Amino acid sequence: xxxxxxxxxxxxxxxxxxxxxxxxxxxxxxxxxxxxxxxxxxxxxxxxxxxxxxxxxxxxxxxxxxxxxxxxxxxxxxxxxxxxxxxxxxxxxxxxxxxxxxxxxxxxxxxxxxxxxxxxxxxxxxxxxxxxxxxxxxxxxxxxxxxxxxxxxxxxxxxxxxxxxxxxxxxxxxxxxxxxxxxxxxxxxxxxxxxxxxxxxxxxxxxxxxxxxxxxxxxxxxxxxxxxxxxxxxxxxxxxxxxxxxxxxxxxxxxxxxxxxxxxxxxxxxxxxxxxxxxxxxxxxxxxxxxxxxxxxxxxxxxxxxxxxxxxxxxxxxxxxxxxxxxxxxxxxxxxxxxxxxxxxxxxxxxxxxxxxxxxxxxxxxxxxxxxxxxxxxxxxxxxxxxxxxxxxxxxxxxxxxxxxxxxxxxxxxxxx
Numbered sequence: 239x240x241x242x243x244x245x246x247x248x249x250x251x252x253x254x255x256x257x258x259x260x261x262x263x264x265x266x267x268x269x270x271x272x273x274x275x276x277x278x279x280x281x282x283x284x285x286x287x288x289x290x291x292x293x294x295x296x297x298x299x300x301x302x303x304x305x306x307x308x309x310x311x312x313x314x315x316x317x318x319x320x321x322x323x324x325x326x327x328x329x330x331x332x333x334x335x336x337x338x339x340x341x342x343x344x345x346x347x348x349x350x351x352x353x354x355x356x357x358x359x360x361x362x363x364x365x366x367x368x369x370x371x372x373x374x375x376x377x378x379x380x381x382x383x384x385x386x387x388x389x390x391x392x393x394x395x396x397x398x399x400x401x402x403x404x405x406x407x408x409x410x411x412x413x414x415x416x417x418x419x420x421x422x423x424x425x426x427x428x429x430x431x432x433x434x435x436x437x438x439x440x441x442x443x444x445x446x447x448x449x450x451x452x453x454x455x456x457x458x459x460x461x462x463x464x465x466x467x468x469x470x471x472x473x474x475x476x477x478x479x480x481x482x483x484x485x486x487x488x489x490x491x492x493x494x495x496x497x498x499x500x501x502x503x504x505x506x507x508x509x510x511x512x513x514x515x516x517x518x519x520x521x522x523x524x525x526x527x528x529x530x531x532x533x534x535x536x537x538x539x540x541x542x543x544x545x546x547x548x549x550x551x552x553x554x555x556x557x558x559x560x561x562x563x564x565x566x567x568x569x570x571x572x573x574x575x576x577x578x579x580x581x582x583x584x585x586x587x588x589x590x591x592x593x594x595x596x597x598x599x600x601x602x603x604x605x606x607x608x609x610x611x612x613x614x615x616x617x618x619x620x621x622x623x624x625x626x627x628x629x630x631x632x633x634x635x636x637x638x639x640x641x642x643x644x645x646x647x648x649x650x651x652x653x654x655x
Contacts, residue, residue, distance in 0.1 A: 298643045301429035302437060303587035308425035310594025311635055313542060314601035315417040318612035319410040322624045323632060324417045330635040331424040338638065339427050340645035351423020355416035362412030363405065370395045371404025373616060379405065407616045437581055441528070441569025447510065451501065455494065462490045513572040520568060527565030534558020542602075586641050593637035600631035 315327050339345045384397035435446040466486045467477040476482045538555025605612050611625040
């Protein structure tokens with residue numbers, strides 16, 4: 239069934255509101271005179287400013303492009319502690335999410351990531367105030383009562399002097415971590431996880447299917463638990479505590495097991511899990527390349543995210559990525575399946591991914607050229623300034639807001655008069 243041929247509710251509402259046109263008459267693909275087509279979406283009125291096409295599918299852009307863009311912003315955030323640059327990165331990520339977030343359930347995760355980032359920042363400041371900071375300072379803000387500790391806890395301090403230098407250092411450090419969380423949250427809100435798993439190579443087919451099945455069954459488990467708890471409350475029985483947990487959890491697990499067995503039988507009947515026979519040497523080579531490549535990617539990524547590993551990070555990352563891709567390509571020979579409606583990596587995906595990579599590359603160059611501008615000092619305290627070059631590089635991250643397809647959103651229901 240081709241879901242792309244379904245009429246969208248917004249399009250139907252627009253069709254009914256259009257005078258002189260019978261309701262239900264399909265007008266897709268019949269541009270009116272004087273209207274400009276924008277690609278894969280409805281036509282824009284004449285004289286309107288240029289804008290990306292509206293996407294008939296939520297998140298029509300390849301999900302891998304969104305992740306590369308977000309990881310590029312995160313890499314840029316890891317190279318600086320300048321609060322102005324970090325705030326600019328948060329603003330860029332937030333603006334792109336606000337303009338391209340769909341109504342899908344995963345798009346709501348951005349708010350949770352923002353709250354988590356705020357919590358991390360608050361916890362970092364609280365630790366700096368209560369447990370002290372290794373940064374020496376002379377500007378005392380307040381002196382808290384110090385808790386005496388035993389001799390075996392030497393080196394740990396609870397309370398005492400709270401200096402402005404220590405608080406500012408903790409603020410910069412916590413803001414950098416909060417920016418990384420916001421960038422990851424932006425990728426989660428913009429990229430469709432199911433389509434991302436569908437784009438996995440053939441070697442990761444079994445793992446992708448397992449994750450998709452788990453994500454599909456999770457709402458059913460929550461619904462079963464709520465239904466059983468409601469039934470116990472109606473019968474006057476407790477639904478909380480250890481006893482209630484056992485009486486609710488066991489039937490839920492039993493139902494999940496029965497559902498899993500039925501699904502496994504259905505998937506086996508349709509040929510899922512069947513693989514082609516490959517020589518043992520190919521299997522061993524595939525495992526060695528994949529495992530070694532993933533270790534190289536982890537080591538290279540760690541090197542890029544830390545200032546000390548700037549020399550070896552990129553070569554190790556590229557070598558590990560090449561080995562991992564080779565292993566995944568060899569592992570894909572075991573897969574006999576075909577891919578249904580594969581996502582196309584088009585020009586817009588290249589632009590979105592390239593903008594994130596450009597931000598990361600320019601920030602790495604700026605950090606090596608003028609590190610003082612990206613890491614303002616705290617001893618002595620100096621006011622941070624906004625370096626124009628890195629700020630302009632961060633603004634390249636706004637490119638997806640103008641080139642990525644905008645998902646259609648369900649209109650809010652009208653309030654009764």
